[in-house]
Amino acid sequence: MSVLVDRDTRVVVQGITGHQGTVHSRQMRQFGTTVAAGVTPGKAGTDVEGVPVFNAVRDAVEATQANASCIFVPAPYAKDALLEAVDAGIRLCVIVTEHIPFHDMLVMYHYARSKGTRIIGPNCPGIASPGKSKVGIIPNVVFQPGRVGVISRSGTLTYEIVSGIKEIGLGQSTCIGLGGDPVVGTSFVDALPLFEADPDTDVLVMVGEIGGTAEEDGAEYIHHHFTKPVVAYIAGRSAPPGKRMGHAGAIITRGKGTAETKVAALEAAVARVARFPYEIPGLVADAARGARR
Amino acid sequence: MVKLAEWQGKNVFRKYGVPLPRGAVARSPDEAETAVRDGKVPLPCVVKAQVLAGGRGKGGAVRFANTPEEARTAATAILAMEFKGEKVREVLLEEKLPIGRELYLSLTLDRTLRLPLLITSARGGVEIESVADTEIDRQAVDPFPGLTGYEKRRAAQVLGLSGTQARSLERLLDSLWNVFQHEDAELVEINPLAVVGDGIVALDAKVIIEDDAAFRHPEYAEIRDDRTELEEVAREKEIAFVQLDGNIGVIANGAGLTMATLDVLKELGGAPGVFLDLGGTDDPKKVTEAFLLMARAKPASVFLNIFGGVTRCDTVAKGLVEAMHQVPPNDRFPLVARIRGNNEKEGIEILRSAGVTSVSDLRASAEAAVDAARGRL
Numbered sequence: 001m002s003v004l005v006d007r008d009t010r011v012v013v014q015g016i017t018g019h020q021g022t023v024h025s026r027q028m029r030q031f032g033t034t035v036a037a038g039v040t041p042g043k044a045g046t047d048v049e050g051v052p053v054f055n056a057v058r059d060a061v062e063a064t065q066a067n068a069s070c071i072f073v074p075a076p077y078a079k080d081a082l083l084e085a086v087d088a089g090i091r092l093c094v095i096v097t098e099h100i101p102f103h104d105m106l107v108m109y110h111y112a113r114s115k116g117t118r119i120i121g122p123n124c125p126g127i128a129s130p131g132k133s134k135v136g137i138i139p140n141v142v143f144q145p146g147r148v149g150v151i152s153r154s155g156t157l158t159y160e161i162v163s164g165i166k167e168i169g170l171g172q173s174t175c176i177g178l179g180g181d182p183v184v185g186t187s188f189v190d191a192l193p194l195f196e197a198d199p200d201t202d203v204l205v206m207v208g209e210i211g212g213t214a215e216e217d218g219a220e221y222i223h224h225h226f227t228k229p230v231v232a233y234i235a236g237r238s239a240p241p242g243k244r245m246g247h248a249g250a251i252i253t254r255g256k257g258t259a260e261t262k263v264a265a266l267e268a269a270v271a272r273v274a275r276f277p278y279e280i281p282g283l284v285a286d287a288a289r290g291a292r293r
Numbered sequence: 294m295v296k297l298a299e300w301q302g303k304n305v306f307r308k309y310g311v312p313l314p315r316g317a318v319a320r321s322p323d324e325a326e327t328a329v330r331d332g333k334v335p336l337p338c339v340v341k342a343q344v345l346a347g348g349r350g351k352g353g354a355v356r357f358a359n360t361p362e363e364a365r366t367a368a369t370a371i372l373a374m375e376f377k378g379e380k381v382r383e384v385l386l387e388e389k390l391p392i393g394r395e396l397y398l399s400l401t402l403d404r405t406l407r408l409p410l411l412i413t414s415a416r417g418g419v420e421i422e423s424v425a426d427t428e429i430d431r432q433a434v435d436p437f438p439g440l441t442g443y444e445k446r447r448a449a450q451v452l453g454l455s456g457t458q459a460r461s462l463e464r465l466l467d468s469l470w471n472v473f474q475h476e477d478a479e480l481v482e483i484n485p486l487a488v489v490g491d492g493i494v495a496l497d498a499k500v501i502i503e504d505d506a507a508f509r510h511p512e513y514a515e516i517r518d519d520r521t522e523l524e525e526v527a528r529e530k531e532i533a534f535v536q537l538d539g540n541i542g543v544i545a546n547g548a549g550l551t552m553a554t555l556d557v558l559k560e561l562g563g564a565p566g567v568f569l570d571l572g573g574t575d576d577p578k579k580v581t582e583a584f585l586l587m588a589r590a591k592p593a594s595v596f597l598n599i600f601g602g603v604t605r606c607d608t609v610a611k612g613l614v615e616a617m618h619q620v621p622p623n624d625r626f627p628l629v630a631r632i633r634g635n636n637e638k639e640g641i642e643i644l645r646s647a648g649v650t651s652v653s654d655l656r657a658s659a660e661a662a663v664d665a666a667r668g669r670l
Contacts, residue, residue, distance in 0.1 A: 019575070020603065076508050098573075101477050101506035102402060106436050109407050125602065139602050139635045154549025155573075156600040159634055160655075163600075180548055182404050209549055212404045236552035238559040276560065277553050278655050 002129035003149070003174035003194045003201070004092060004118070005068065009133040010036040012060045012090070014081045015072035016048050020096070024072070024137045025051060031134040031143075036064035057088040068092040070126065070135050078122065079104040086117045094135045095121035095185070105183040112185065119185025125155045125177035138162070138177065146171020147291075148284055149195040151188060152207035153178050153214065157235055157277065161207055164281040170288060173200040180209060188218030196226050202291040203229050203284060206270075210236035213256045219265035229287035232266040233274040234259055294479055295502040295513045298343040300385045302498030305476060309468040311483075312461070312494050316387030318343070325368030328386055329361040335388040336360065340367040343383040344376045347420065352376060357389065390494060395485035396452045397421055398466075399499075400434075400473040408433040409473065411444065411466075413451045417485040440470040457491040465493060477506030523590055532569060532583050539564025541666045542592030542626065544583060546571040546604045554598045557655060563663035566592055573603035580612020581619065588616075588624040594665035596658065597630040599640075606632045606640025614647040627665035631658040 011028065015021040016038025025035050026049060035051050037060035044055040054060040057069065069090045073081040078097045085093050093112065100108075100122045112119050120127055126136010130143040142163040148170055152158040158177050165172060176191050178184050188206065195201045204226070208215035215234060222230055237259040266273050272283040297305065300318045307313060317333040319325035328334050342354035349355050354376050356367035364386060374381045395418030403410040411432045416424045430451040432444050445466050449459035465486075473481050482499040502513050527534030533548075541563050545551040548570055555565045567590045569583055587595060599609050609632060630651045632640045641651045652658035 075505065099505040101503055103474060103477050103503070103506065106407060106409070110435065110437060137602055141634065154547060156545070156547030156602055157549030157553050159600045159602055160550060163633070182402060183407050207549070209552060214405070217405060235549045235556065238556045239552055276557050
């Protein structure tokens with residue numbers, strides 16, 4: 001078992017004929033993912049390195065039984081791409097595209113949710129389960145199969161941390177990059193239960209950032225519902241107080257949202273909070289020894 | 294984000310039918326006096342500095358005038374001001390209305406609920422952070438039906454409005470909702486919203502437009518934010534670039550890795566001075582431009598920390614080597630590099646041939662960058 005993706009995952013890449021779509025379709029296949037189809041309007045009948053291209057997601061699903069989508073479509077068209085995937089019956093959509101207006105994402109999120117589709121992202125590196133499947137852009141080299149789960153709001157910092165886990169001889173069960181945008185399809189609170197239920201995950205690494213209150217909410221969930229050992233890290237402790245989103249923003253997050261409040265919430269809920277990325281592998285090893293009992 | 298000045302925000306409000314005081318913008322004392330003499334601004338009037346910082350009233354940036362001459366005097370004084378570090382370029386002159394109560398109203402995003410939030414309080418005219426939570430009402434608004442009748446009625450009730458005033462509020466809320474959605478706003482705030490006779494009037498306007506929606510709002514492209522000159526150049530080149538107080542330049546890719554790098558440098562006693570996030574790029578030219586931009590900020594040392602994903606290590610190395618040829622001798626800086634990930638070997642080899650060593654340990658490389666900034670490399 002793994003989280004959200006496995007060997008039965010059949011990916012349709014939306015925007016496959018673009019540079020990033022092509023490069024990452026290739027890397028997904030090298031990882032072992034079944035890339036069943038690509039979609040680019042107007043390019044039906046062609047192929048990208050052997051992957052058949054369709055005009056519409058619905059056509060791709062009918063012809064190839066694709067069941068997950070990876071979206072590389074540029075921001076102005078990303079909303080339409082997501083709605084199309086949802087309407088074609090896709091129930092897992094990874095949105096790699098960055099700079100999607102949050103007003104679009106609000107509509108995308110609530111529409112997807114009403115139809116039972118999970119979104120990961122936007123502006124995210126995606127999800128990977130070594131030895132099974134990857135939907136997204138996390139470099140293949142950082143992974144090896146193992147029993148450490150990773151949930152992160154970052155992109156490259158996730159690669160750094162996952163790579164660090166591999167360097168001490170451990171591997172990953174599933175790694176999810178949630179994306180750093182104000183509105184994301186899957187947050188810590190949404191992802192944590194999946195790892196709690198996953199028999200392949202012994203230890204969880206949670207990587208957060210300053211901004212918003214997703215880490216505090218995650219810490220609260222861990223405190224009440226999560227039974228596996230967690231190693232947490234928050235990036236941005238030294239950042240100067242950010243440009244605030246006006247006064248209204250301040251009263252929503254009242255007393256939350258800074259590095260201090262996040263670290264404090266996590267320290268209350270999690271035994272192992274790393275101060276710097278290079279402390280993570282040691283804490284993971286320590287937690288893994290405990291978890292094996 | 295694009296923060297609109299009050300007069301710009303009010304121009305947007307006007308387009309959507311939000312009731313406003315009659316007024317005019319002036320960029321000189323002459324313009325101010327003329328606006329009053331021509332009757333565009335009825336007397337008595339208020340003259341307000343058009344700056345983004347709050348607390349204008351207490352700071353002397355809001356004055357009153359009963360005659361065109363007084364309006365001129367007030368405008369002269371305010372246009373000569375520098376308010377909280379911001380040069381005053383415009384004043385807004387508006388009729389002084391007989392104000393009843395002052396209320397608070399805003400629409401913004403609740404990231405946790407993933408819904409717009411309508412915030413109302415009968416305690417307007419003061420900073421909303423200073424108002425007790427119990428006196429602030431929050432309603433999450435679903436974008437699918439949009440703002441509903443019952444939500445508007447609740448807002449009126451919270452604000453203590455009934456009859457004609459309540460109808461007036463409900464119309465204003467529809468306008469405000471349209472501003473929020475159609476202008477891709479992160480924040481629309483009216484504080485104070487004033488009760489004037491049978492109606493209500495927006496005395497102030499705070500509007501912040503989201504950057505990511507710029508592609509459908511070319512009209513905001515000209516509005517400058519509080520960026521430094523180099524930050525502005527970076528923005529044009531689509532490089533995230535922020536100037537801080539220290540002397541170490543940091544070039545990384547991705548916000549999280551950049552922040553983590555700053556954390557480590559600070560812990561080791563270094564002072565990050567500029568942070569530059571390359572983001573995802575496959576283009577060595579963009580990397581070269583980023584380095585040249587960094588050179589212009591004159592850092593004491595530069596720490597390059599890259600984890601290659603979309604941005605491949607060899608792309609970064611090529612761009613870096615090209616930049617090293619182009620940087621004027623006086624602007625050269627000691628460089629500590631750490632590149633890992635996709636095409637790592639190729640990248641390290643390109644750097645080595647240019648005389649730059651990549652250190653793979655994060656702590657060790659950050660220490661080297663701190664030492665270099667202290668002139669000890």
